């Protein structure tokens with residue numbers, strides 16, 4: 110843990126210094142006003158949790174998937190997580206109240222500050238987005254904010270040219286986030302719109318009727334669909350679908366705190382080394398829970414994030430927060446239950462638009 114003290118003329122400047130020195134995952138330990146004017150922040154960062162270097166939760170080299178961790182180790186990890194979440198919550202509160210004072214004194218950016226706060230964008234990112242936004246010449250604040258948002262957001266470029274076919278995409282994620290529905294949407298859009306040969310495999314033999322759920326989609330779309338219960342069957346199913354362009358793999362939903370079952374799923378997917386995992390997350394999920402999910406599912410080395418259930422919320426800040434925190438790009442957005450209509454390919458423009466104030470809101474011109 111690296112702890113440092115920063116002083117500056119105002120809170121925004123101090124936060125900028127914190128971010129520059131310690132990165133976006135810095136936790137604010139204390140803030141205060143200096144007697145002679147100006148502010149001070151004491152901040153800390155845990156280098157093992159730095160942005161874009163999410164722990165993969167891989168078991169130690171000498172620990173196999175079926176070996177349970179020593180008694181008490183899981184409890185300690187959970188306690189550490191809770192203390193960290195609590196620290197982040199307090200820090201968020203402190204930064205927000207301090208930043209609110211700063212931005213409230215600047216009427217040209219105050220409405221944008223409140224809008225981004227409503228969107229639940231992380232305080233440190235709000236400070237970065239609004240810092241010096243007005244600039245000396247004033248000008249189009251909204252335009253500049255949109256540009257900054259697009260720069261921060263990162264989208265999946267898709268498979269590179271010349272990628273060996275078939276592509277094998279597995280959707281992993283917590284329970285009930287929409288993995289199976291999204292597999293069906295992706296299958297429909299790639300088979301019907303892009304005219305690719307698509308096959309599907311479900312590894313979900315855990316839940317009653319889960320495999321049947323995908324088989325039904327397969328029958329409706331006339332796509333070959335297979336069920337696999339272990340690594341060997343998975344490898345065989347992929348081999349049998351060798352004539353396709355894209356194989357979509359549905360997986361069983363697992364809690365991010367269920368390390369044993371996650372490891373079991375990882376071992377099954379490892380039977381086909383060319384498997385590319387995409388992590389499915391429901392947008393109406395608390396930021397801290399998403400963070401824990403990203404850390405836990407880091408073991409799958411996902412190449413992209415898919416956000417679902419955007420239709421069930423009007424706050425999209427968690428998408429920006431997680432993209433910046435993890436360094437992983439967004440590939441698709443699911444905005445409803447209809448297969449295949451409610452799926453869109455993520456673009457920087459589309460994501461930034463969702464985070465911007467709606468058109469009807471008063472324009473902020475410096």
Ligand SMILES: Nc1nc2c(ncn2[C@@H]2O[C@H](COP(=O)(O)OP(=O)(O)OP(=O)(O)O)[C@@H](O)[C@H]2O)c(=O)[nH]1
Nearest residue numbers: 284285286287288289290362417418443444445446
């Ligand atoms: N509103 C909304 N509902 C969705 C969306 N995607 C999926 N759902 C619904 O969410 C519920 C769960 O979807 P599934 O596709 O079965 O989720 P899953 O992740 O496969 O669930 P498990 O296999 O049990 O882990 C269903 O009622 C879906 O219709 C979405 O984008 N918006």
Ligand SMILES: [Mg+2]
Nearest residue numbers: 288289313319
């Ligand atoms: Mg499912």
